[in-house]
Amino acid sequence: MKLIIWLNILDAIDFYKAFNFFNNRPIR
Numbered sequence: 001m002k003l004i005i006w007l008n009i010l011d012a013i014d015f016y017k018a019f020n021f022f023n024n025r026p027i028r
Helices: 002-023
Strands: none
Touching: none
8 A cells, every 4th residue: 555655656756857847948
């Protein structure tokens, strides 16, 4: 049960990092 929760947390972190990566790109 804890393993599934941990995987979900890692998934959320990866999504958050990708979201920030696309948001923080310099617009030129």
